Amino acid sequence: MPRRHRRGHAWWHGKFQGYGYKITASREIVFGILAGSEKHLSAEDIYIKAHAMNPAIGMTTIYRTLDILTEMRLVNKFDFGDGRARYELTEGPKGALHHHHLICTSCNRVIDYTDFIDEEVELLTRTEKGLTGKYNFKIFHHLIQFYGLCDKCQKGQDN
Amino acid sequence: MPRRHRRGHAWWHGKFQGYGYKITASREIVFGILAGSEKHLSAEDIYIKAHAMNPAIGMTTIYRTLDILTEMRLVNKFDFGDGRARYELTEGPKGALHHHHLICTSCNRVIDYTDFIDEEVELLTRTEKGLTGKYNFKIFHHLIQFYGLCDKCQKGQDN
């Protein structure tokens, strides 16, 4: 294997450097896993995948990497109420994929939805602008979640 | 003190009984604390207040009571990302007090806002109806949170 730089220059490398963070093999792996997954992953999900690619990677590194990715706003961190955080790339290859969540409070299933998003975006943009003005709060990200019972849990109401 | 029933009949007593739960002194205290507070309280916040009123009350009971209140949808449970859940009565004395949250990702400060709620409610109602139809998901509660930097943290950007 040649000794020169093994890696290409992914678009996010610049952002890393801008924040003073080094580009390491672990970080590429974690980013790659997030980029290659449709779903919101837990730290453990990511750890398992990363470990399969390189067993030397430790759990601590996964958390640390997710933290800095979140800090740089490349990743959004979610809580669905089941005691573990989920992580998701802020934008996919074709820009932000705007969606929200329906969370079943009985079985913890999460349904992503993208319906009604256009009207929503319009309202949110207006709201964000208003809130930013009133409270001088700089908004980077928002979260909308609906809680209730999924199809299945409505039927077997008795759990 | 007379030996007959010491308590009045708060409106939520019936709901407790409907679910088969007993009305106990601890549960009245927890409910009272939630009803008497404007803010979203953590389990520990509630424990401290409850303990002041009756030192025999244990942390476990606080959690258990909050769980059943949440199950009965008398209480909403929130996560602001600081590792502890917050609890808030679903409706105040004068009905649901609809508000949402601005969360500072730097200092974890939470600002409640009630601005723009009217337009929001209109859209949400429509969205909820649509989602309920499409996914057969029964929605009880929703959450809107904006994440960003509060006034203070924008200035001292360096923490």
Add this chain to the structure above:
DNA sequence: TTTTTTAATGATAATGGTTGTCATTTACAA
């Protein structure tokens, strides 16, 4: 009221996701 039944409670231990510590390794600038 008294008794009976069963849920609720509190002390305490256990769980489990996440974070801190520290010696070692690595990225990358000089």
Add this chain to the structure above:
DNA sequence: TTGTAAATGACAACCATTATCATTAAAAAA
């Protein structure tokens, strides 16, 4: 190629929350 500060992994610690279990109390039955 070398120097240096950041990154890493193993492991311990943390801490909010949950499980266990013997005891107590609510409310139904007598």
